[in-house]
Each structure stands twice: as structure tokens, then as C-alpha cells.
Amino acid sequence: DRLRFTFGVQALVETTSKGDRNPSEVRLLVQIQRNGGWVTEKDITIKGKTTSQYLASVVVGNLPPRPFNIRMRRMTPDSTTDQLQNKTLWSSYTEIIDVKQCYPNTALVGVQVDSEQFGSQQVSRNYHLRGRILQVPSNYNPQTRQYSGIWDGTFKPAYSNNMAWCLWDMLTHPRYGMGKRLGAADVDKWALYVIGQYCDQSVPDGFGGTEPRITCNAYLTTQRKAWDVLSDFCSAMRCMPVWNGQTLTFVQDRPSDKVWTYNRSNVVMPDDGAPFRYSFSALKDRHNAVEVNWIDPNNGQETATELVEDTQAIARYGRNVTKMDAFGCTSRGQAHRAGLWLIKTELLETQTVDFSVGAEGLRHVPGDVIEICDDDYAGISTGGRVLAVNSQTRTLTLDREITLPSSGTTLISLVDGNGNPVSVEVQSVTDGVKVKVSRVPDGVAEYSVWGLKLPTLRQRLFRCVSIRENDDGTYAITAVQHVPEKEAIVDNGAHFDGDQSGTVNGVTPPAVQHLTAEVTADSGEYQVLARWDTPKVVKGVSFLLRLTVTADDGSERLVSTARTTETTYRFTQLALGNYRLTVRAVNAWGQ
Known part of the structure; x- marks a missing residue:
């Protein structure tokens, strides 16, 4: 339908006998053969001055039927001297077919820019996209992050950056997600509903305001393994995926009530008499400083690094740094919380416990919080079985003797008729076993489990991470230490000073690169044309130039300063000497 001709000059400059370099011009014709004769379609004149290659292009329409001949004709006589450089070249031609295409599931943008605005640098385009319309709970308002009433399990389409519903979309969507292998019934939407509410809760943002605890602002631009993407989502939400035999559910690291108490009376007793086996994380795996990479929307969506430290742990153990990428994070506060959560998890939750139970003693699933009452660990009797119950006298007969401390309140944990753990106060003990x-x-x-809570003995909570069936019909349980106070430490740990962007007006100047200086002589004086570019184009940025010369005594003397918004600048009337030129970018506030 159309042809684009790309042509130009290798150089375009005329040098006088005095050494001055002046602009020149060259004329070209674009011609197409029509009905046996050559017809001029474009008459082009290139004017200016350049010592390097320069290319331009024109588009010709209304083409004759194929096949036909095309040519470019130079009308300016060829140069016969080295003082005139105006050699032309025909770089290429491009066939353009005008057809309307459909781009399903694609946001298509076309931009035409003037190359004079960008000089020698490549044009970089960035777009801020809100992203997909997701399926969110029907009782959820994504704008206010409020939930009304009880959810009936149905969905509605809406925009949301709630991490839980972004994950739901990825798991169930048949085009880009796992929807062809996982159906909606295969994913535990009720667990995601609770996780989504947890992500929407307001926490301090570090600047005196509040923000949602966890949001998702991520682009999935490359094909990756489904498990890797799933792990990214889950790590950002502080949870892990678990297949419970029927659905894919999720276990989140958040404070929750314990579901069961285990002691020596309701676990399998091994031959060595130690039912609970403990292990601890290595000191080298307990990091006390984290460099968190996140996307800063106030700096052109560039990657920023947030350093999170535990100064007390650094002073005690020495600095132990790790790095992490905060998936979908565009908030400095969220990045700080992600790093602090990693540090506190490794420093506070250092224990792992392994034990086995029979089938009748398995009262929890992976992710549940359990209590361990280990007599060997505590040095006293902290758990057992209830032998008799007298509701009228409020007396319980235990299977072993206990001793109350001289001061403080002692609680005993029991299991009610609904299977829920309930704690009540111990008022007195008779004969060591009648409470x-x-x-x-x-x-x-009778014969239900009890656990003792002493004022001098901290409650030992663990979160189950795995349940494995043994060959003898018992179940091996692995659980990691759970510290409920960790959530408050993490959520209130971000405290920042000043503006989030790091500059007064929020514009961070780009770096200056590819600085060159072209020197020409002019009647015993010299001219310098400075050129440079930047990695990206940022509005509201200007450039400060500083030119100095080295004197005979070695000192440096200021010659000139200048400020420009262009990426070129010319210094004139310079004497022969050794000069130093510096260029730096500044914003409107001089930063």
C-alpha cells in the first residue's frame, strides 16, 4: 500500500581554508516508474551540519500496480574535495501494508515522536497499567476494601490489587493461568477470603499514615513455571500452598488460636523416652539485615532498595546480610515489612519440633497452631490426662502431680465438648493431683488432655508444617516455632523521615552518560560542542555545565558555567589549554 524510503548522509559539513566548519546541503529525488516514465514523488533537501551519519525517511503512497521500479536520484553534484563531505546513501526501503488487525487480550499503543526531541538516545516508553479485571467476592468493595455481611461464595468482576484475588485469578484463569488444570472447586476460596481480609487490614505506612498490609502491583510478562509464580504470590502474602487431599488451600503466618495441645500422654513414646525432638536453625541462617528490592512509583517505576536492619542482633552476632525481591511491591512501607518479617522469623522462630501420634491423636492439619507441653523441656509436669471430672465441686483429678508457684496466676488448658481448647484458672491443688x-x-x-500454664513458664506454640504417615500407622508431625507477637513487631516497624521519593519535588534526575566534546578552530580561538544523553527521559530536568582550565601552576580555574534543558551546548572563544568539563542533571529545585 505504501513505501518508506530511508536515506541520509555519511557526513554533511564544509570546511573553510581557515578551519571553520559550516553547514551544507544535498538534494535527493524519490522516483517511481509509471507508464514507462520516471515520476518524482518526493523532492528532498537535507540541510545542516553533522560529522557522523544521519538518516531520514519519507513515505510514498498511491503506488502503481506491481511490479514496478523505484529509485533515488541525487541532484547535488558529487564532492570533488575533502573540504566538502556530503556523500549520500540509500539505507533501505520498507513495504507497508495497511490492514486492520485485531489484538485480542492485548493493550496496543502506537506513538509517533520527533527524533529531534531525543537526539542520539533511544526512545524508551513506559506505561502505567491498572491491570486485569478480576473476580472478587460479591460482598467486597475493592475501592474501600470493606466487606459487607456474610459472603455467599459468589464473585463479581472488578479491579483490585488484593494479593489473594490476584492469586485466585492466576490459578483459575484458563488463558494465562492454571484454569485448564485447576477448576474453581479445586482451590480453597474460603481460605483465600480470610487471607484477603488480612491483606486489606490497615497498618502504619511509616510516614504517619496508613496503608493496606499487602497489595499486589505486578506484571506477569514472561512465561514461567506455575510453581514459581505460585511461590512468588504466597511468599508475598506470608503463606504457603498446601494440598489437603481435596483442594489447594493456603496456610498464612498470622496469629491464630491453638487447635490442640500435645504432651507426653497423647503422643507416641519412643524407646529413648523423649517423644519431642527439637532442632534449631544455624546461626549463619539467622539474618539480621535484608536488602529488599521493590518498585518505586515516585521514581519512574525504577527498582529501589530498602535496607532493613536489626541493630541489636547486629551488635550481638555481627552483620549477616541477605537480599530479597518483594513481589508486586510498590510501597516502601510494605517492602520494609517484608524485610522485617524475614528478619524476625529467622531470629525469633528458631526451633523445630518433631513427634509422632496415633491416628486417634491427630487433631490438626498443616498450618494449624498447636501447643507443646513438654515435661522434659520445662523440668516440671506441664501436661497429661484428666482422670475424673466433678462439675459440682469444680474439681479435676489429674494423672500426675503438679506444683503451683507461690505467686501469680496458674491456668490449666482443657478440651470442651466441641473439641475447642479452653483455659481456666487453677484455684488450689490437693494431694498434688486434685485441682x-x-x-x-x-x-x-475423662481421659481428655490437659496442659498447664504457669506464670513463670512461657506458652510454647508451634505451627504445623507437615504431617506424614509412617509405616506402622502412626503419623509424624513437624512443626516450627510460632511467636504471635511477631505480627505487631512487623506491622509497626516502619518509620521513615521525609518524603518517600528522596527529593523535594519527587523528580529524581537521571545520570549523564556518553559525554563527548567536538573541538573546532575559529581564527585562533576554539569552539567546543558538548553532547551527552541520559538513560531515560525525565520531565522537569535541566543540566548544569561547569568548564574549568588547568593553569600553569597546576591549579584549576573556572572558565564558564551554563544551564540548559537540551543535551547539547556550545562553548565559544576559548583559548588553547587543558580544559575539564562536567555535566550533571538537576531537577527544578536544584537537586
Whole structure:
């Protein structure tokens, strides 16, 4: 339908006998053969001055039927002297077919720019996209992040950057996600509903305001393994995916009530008499400083690094740094919380416990919080079985003797008729095994489990991470230490000073690169044409130039300063000497 001709000059400059370099020009014709004769379609004149190659292009329409001949004709006589450089070249031609294409599931943008605005640098385009319309709960308002009433399990289309529903979309969408292998019934939407509410809760942003705890602002631009993408989402939400035998569910590291208590009376006793086996993380794996990479929207969506440190741990153990990428993070506060969560997890939750139970003792699933009452660890009896229950006298008969401390409140943990753990106050102990409590929970049965909470003994909570069936029919349980206070430490750990962007007006000047200086002589004086470019184009940025000369005594003397918004500048009337030129970019506030 059309042809684009690309042509230009290798150089275009005329040098006088005095050494001055002056502009020149060259004329070209673009011709097409029509009905046996050559017809001029474009008459082009290139004017200016350049010592390097310069290319331009024109588009010709209304083409004759194929096949036909085309040519470019130079009308300016060829140069016969080295003082005139105007050699032309025909670089290429491009066939353009005008057809309307459809681009399903694609946001298509076309931009035409003037090359004079960018000089020698490549044009870089960046777009801020809101992203996909997701399926979110029908009782959820993504704008206010509020939930109304009880969710009936249905969805509605809406824009949202809630990490849980971004993950739901990725798992169930048949085009770009895992929807062809996982159906909606295969993913635990109820677990994601609770996780989504947790992500939407407001926490301090570090600047005196609040923000959602976790948001997702990520672009999935390359094909990757599904497990890797799933791991990125889950790591950002502080959770792990678990297949429970029926659905893909998710376990989040957040404070929750314990579901069961384990002691020596309801676990499998090994031959060595130590049912609970503990291991600890290595000191080298306990990091106390993290460099968190995140996307800064106030700096052109460039990658920024947030350093998070635990100064007390550094002073005690020495500096141990690691790096991490905060997936989908565009908030400095969220990046700080991600790094602090990693540090506190490694420093506070250092223990892992392994034990085995019979089938009747398995009362939890991976992700549940359990309590371990280990007599060997505590040095006293902290758990066992209830042998008898007297609701009228509020007396429990235990299977082993206990001793109350001289001061403080002692609690005993029991299991009610609904299978829920309930803690009541111990008022007195008779004969070491008869315990009078403040009240007897409904449904406490004989031979049920009890656990003791002493004021001098910290409650030991663990989160189950795996359950494995052994060959003998028992179940091996692995759990990691759980510190409920960690959430408050992490959520309130971000405190920043000043503006998030690091500059007064939020514009960070780009770096100056590819600085060159072209020197020409002019009647015993010299001219210098300075050129440079930047990695990216930023509005509101100007350039400060500083030219100095080295004197005979070795000192440096200022010759000239200048400020320009262009990427070129010419210094004139310079004497022969050794000069130094510096160029730096500044914003409107001089930063």
C-alpha cells in the first residue's frame, strides 16, 4: 500500500581554508516508474551540519500496480574535495501494508515522536497499567476494601490489587493461568477470603499514615513455571500452598488460636523416652539485615532498595546480610515489612519440633497452631490426662502431680465438648493431683488432655508444617516455632523521615552518560560542542555545565558555567589549554 524510503548522509559539513566548519546541503529525488516514465514523488533537501551519519525517511503512497521500479536520484553534484563531505546513501526501503488487525487480550499503543526531541538516545516508553479485571467476592468493595455481611461464595468482576484475588485469578484463569488444570472447586476460596481480609487490614505506612498490609502491583510478562509464580504470590502474602487431599488451600503466618495441645500422654513414646525432638536453625541462617528490592512509583517505576536492619542482633552476632525481591511491591512501607518479617522469623522462630501420634491423636492439619507441653523441656509436669471430672465441686483429678508457684496466676488448658481448647484458672491443688478450678467447661471428658500454664513458664506454640504417615500407622508431625507477637513487631516497624521519593519535588534526575566534546578552530580561538544523553527521559530536568582550565601552576580555574534543558551546548572563544568539563542533571529545585 505504501513505501518508506530511508536515506541520509555519511557526513554533511564544509570546511573553510581557515578551519571553520559550516553547514551544507544535498538534494535527493524519490522516483517511481509509471507508464514507462520516471515520476518524482518526493523532492528532498537535507540541510545542516553533522560529522557522523544521519538518516531520514519519507513515505510514498498511491503506488502503481506491481511490479514496478523505484529509485533515488541525487541532484547535488558529487564532492570533488575533502573540504566538502556530503556523500549520500540509500539505507533501505520498507513495504507497508495497511490492514486492520485485531489484538485480542492485548493493550496496543502506537506513538509517533520527533527524533529531534531525543537526539542520539533511544526512545524508551513506559506505561502505567491498572491491570486485569478480576473476580472478587460479591460482598467486597475493592475501592474501600470493606466487606459487607456474610459472603455467599459468589464473585463479581472488578479491579483490585488484593494479593489473594490476584492469586485466585492466576490459578483459575484458563488463558494465562492454571484454569485448564485447576477448576474453581479445586482451590480453597474460603481460605483465600480470610487471607484477603488480612491483606486489606490497615497498618502504619511509616510516614504517619496508613496503608493496606499487602497489595499486589505486578506484571506477569514472561512465561514461567506455575510453581514459581505460585511461590512468588504466597511468599508475598506470608503463606504457603498446601494440598489437603481435596483442594489447594493456603496456610498464612498470622496469629491464630491453638487447635490442640500435645504432651507426653497423647503422643507416641519412643524407646529413648523423649517423644519431642527439637532442632534449631544455624546461626549463619539467622539474618539480621535484608536488602529488599521493590518498585518505586515516585521514581519512574525504577527498582529501589530498602535496607532493613536489626541493630541489636547486629551488635550481638555481627552483620549477616541477605537480599530479597518483594513481589508486586510498590510501597516502601510494605517492602520494609517484608524485610522485617524475614528478619524476625529467622531470629525469633528458631526451633523445630518433631513427634509422632496415633491416628486417634491427630487433631490438626498443616498450618494449624498447636501447643507443646513438654515435661522434659520445662523440668516440671506441664501436661497429661484428666482422670475424673466433678462439675459440682469444680474439681479435676489429674494423672500426675503438679506444683503451683507461690505467686501469680496458674491456668490449666482443657478440651470442651466441641473439641475447642479452653483455659481456666487453677484455684488450689490437693494431694498434688486434685485441682480445683474457677469453672469446669462444658463437655470436659475423662481421659481428655490437659496442659498447664504457669506464670513463670512461657506458652510454647508451634505451627504445623507437615504431617506424614509412617509405616506402622502412626503419623509424624513437624512443626516450627510460632511467636504471635511477631505480627505487631512487623506491622509497626516502619518509620521513615521525609518524603518517600528522596527529593523535594519527587523528580529524581537521571545520570549523564556518553559525554563527548567536538573541538573546532575559529581564527585562533576554539569552539567546543558538548553532547551527552541520559538513560531515560525525565520531565522537569535541566543540566548544569561547569568548564574549568588547568593553569600553569597546576591549579584549576573556572572558565564558564551554563544551564540548559537540551543535551547539547556550545562553548565559544576559548583559548588553547587543558580544559575539564562536567555535566550533571538537576531537577527544578536544584537537586
